[in-house]
Amino acid sequence: MFEFLATQPQLQCLGVHAHIGSQIFELNPHTDLGGVMAQWLITAQRYGFTLTELDVGGGLGIRYTESDDPPSIETWVKTVCDSVVAACEAQHIPLPRLLCEPGRSLIGPACVTAYRVGSQKEVPGIRTYAAVDGGMSDNPRPITYQSVYRALVANRMSAPLAETITLAGKHCESGDILIKDAPLPALRTDDVITIAATGAYNYSMASNYNRVPRPAAVLVKDGEAHLIIRRETLQDLLRQDCLPETLSRPLEST
Numbered sequence: 001m002f003e004f005l006a007t008q009p010q011l012q013c014l015g016v017h018a019h020i021g022s023q024i025f026e027l028n029p030h031t032d033l034g035g036v037m038a039q040w041l042i043t044a045q046r047y048g049f050t051l052t053e054l055d056v057g058g059g060l061g062i063r064y065t066e067s068d069d070p071p072s073i074e075t076w077v078k079t080v081c082d083s084v085v086a087a088c089e090a091q092h093i094p095l096p097r098l099l100c101e102p103g104r105s106l107i108g109p110a111c112v113t114a115y116r117v118g119s120q121k122e123v124p125g126i127r128t129y130a131a132v133d134g135g136m137s138d139n140p141r142p143i144t145y146q147s148v149y150r151a152l153v154a155n156r157m158s159a160p161l162a163e164t165i166t167l168a169g170k171h172c173e174s175g176d177i178l179i180k181d182a183p184l185p186a187l188r189t190d191d192v193i194t195i196a197a198t199g200a201y202n203y204s205m206a207s208n209y210n211r212v213p214r215p216a217a218v219l220v221k222d223g224e225a226h227l228i229i230r231r232e233t234l235q236d237l238l239r240q241d242c243l244p245e246t247l248s249r250p251l252e253s254t
Ligand SMILES: Cc1ncc(COP(=O)(O)O)c(C=O)c1O
Pocket: 019, 021, 022, 023, 057, 058, 059, 060, 101, 102, 103, 104, 105, 200
């Protein structure tokens, strides 16, 4: 890569960038990163580039359920900084400007998704399903890679847990299950279920699967609610639709 860049005087080479993965709970990969990236800075020097920037990407995991125990952001930052400083000192190279791009760990825990409970269906000896008014189009993570979440009943937070209930989405797919066998109080129609830690990779991966409109997003700060994304309408869904001219002429003229 640097060999090619050295032949391109019109390109300015500022630094190197890494992104080692996502939802990472171990610190070791981040500890190793400084050493790996320092080697790239040294290789760049051999081709005449003095790189001043090092971007370590993101990847810090978050807590979706009680069994998730990620390091804190502070620990992650310290680990990455220590690793880069130690590697640069060991290689006798100047410290680059350090950049990072955490995504999930910043925005993921900041959001919850609220669903309204519709009908319920008990399959004796198997499980009880509760249908909610969302699912795989607003949260494609469970159907895509079997992500696990926890749910609460927002309008009756202190109701005791009574059963396990499988929360099914509205998309007419057998895989459209938001949470399988979630421990919950007995649900009532119109209860509001909240699923936590849905700020990252939900809206960005949301779709109009089966032409379901995407929901609104509301920012809550100091007890006040502000709409930050309006709910999609049927008009929004049809915005890109068009007819060939021959089909859009009035019938009498054909
Ligand atoms: C290049 C790059 N930087 C940063 C991120 C953010 O990662 P995370 O949300 O795991 O912190 C991603 C996500 O895939 C990425 O591709």
